[in-house]
Amino acid sequence: DGGITQSPKYLFRKEGQNVTLSCEQNLNHDAMYWYRQDPGQGLRLIYYSQIVNDFQKGDIAEGYSVSREKKESFPLTVTSAQKNPTAFYLCASSIEGLNTEAFFGQGTRLTVV
Amino acid sequence: KQEVTQIPAALSVPEGENLVLNCSFTDSAIYNLQWFRQDPGKGLTSLLLIQSSQREQTSGRLNASLDKSSGRSTLYIAASQPGDSATYLCAVYQTGANNLFFGTGTRLTVIP
Numbered sequence: 001d002g003g004i005t006q007s008p009k010y011l012f013r014k015e016g017q018n019v020t021l022s023c024e025q026n027l028n029h030d031a032m033y034w035y036r037q038d039p040g041q042g043l044r045l046i047y048y049s050q051i052v053n054d055f056q057k058g059d060i061a062e063g064y065s066v067s068r069e070k071k072e073s074f075p076l077t078v079t080s081a082q083k084n085p086t087a088f089y090l091c092a093s094s095i096e097g098l099n100t101e102a103f104f105g106q107g108t109r110l111t112v113v
Numbered sequence: 114k115q116e117v118t119q120i121p122a123a124l125s126v127p128e129g130e131n132l133v134l135n136c137s138f139t140d141s142a143i144y145n146l147q148w149f150r151q152d153p154g155k156g157l158t159s160l161l162l163i164q165s166s167q168r169e170q171t172s173g174r175l176n177a178s179l180d181k182s183s184g185r186s187t188l189y190i191a192a193s194q195p196g197d198s199a200t201y202l203c204a205v206y207q208t209g210a211n212n213l214f215f216g217t218g219t220r221l222t223v224i225p
C-alpha cells in the first residue's frame with residue numbers, strides 16, 4: 001500500500017512540552033511538506049524539504065522544527081515556543097516540488113490541555 | 114500575495130443534480146491548480162491537477178476547467194451522490210513561490 005502515514009491521529013500536549021508528529025511516505029517522493037489547518041482558514045505551509053538533509057521555512061515556521069535524515073521520513077516538532085499549537089497538522093509529499101501533484105496524509109489533531 | 118477564494122462556503126443539493134464549485138485567484142502567474150476533497154477529520158485527497166497550459170481535466174464524473182487569464186477555475190460534478198458530500202479545496206502553485214496557496218473550501222452536502 002503506497003501512501004503517506006501520519007501518527008498519531010490525536011495528540012495532547014501540556015503547556016511547555018515539546019511534541020513530535022511523525023510523517024512517513026513510501027511513494028519514493030523527494031519533496032515533503034508540513035501544513036497547518038485552522039477552522040475558517042486555508043492551509044498554511046510550516047516547513048518543506050525538497051531533498052534529504054535540506055529543509056526550508058514556510059510561512060509560519062516560528063515555534064516549529066523539522067529534520068529530514070531519511071527520504072521517507074519528515075518529522076515535525078512543535079516546541080513550547082509555539083504559542084497557539086492547537087490545530088490539525090497535515091503532511092504532504094510530491095515527486096519534486098509543489099509544481100507536481102501533492103499527496104496528503106490523514107492528519108494529526110494536536111490539542112493543548 | 115496570491116489570494117484564493119472559494120464561493121460559496123457551503124452548498125446543499127439534492128442527489129442527482131449536476132453542480133459547479135468555483136475557485137478564483139488574484140495572481141494569474143500560476144504553474145498549476147489542484148482540486149482536493151477533504152472528509153471531516155481526514156486528510157486531503159487529490160482529485161484533479163490542471164497545468165497552466167491546459168483548459169480542463171476530467172476524471173469520471175468530475176471535470177475541472179481553468180481560465181488563467183481571468184483567475185478562475187471551476188469543478189463540475191455530474192450526477193451528484195451522497196458520497197460526494199465533503200469539503201472541496203482548490204490550491205494554486207505560484208510560479209517562483211514554491212508554495213501551494215489554498216482556498217478555504219466549499220462544504221458540499223448531497224441530500225439523498
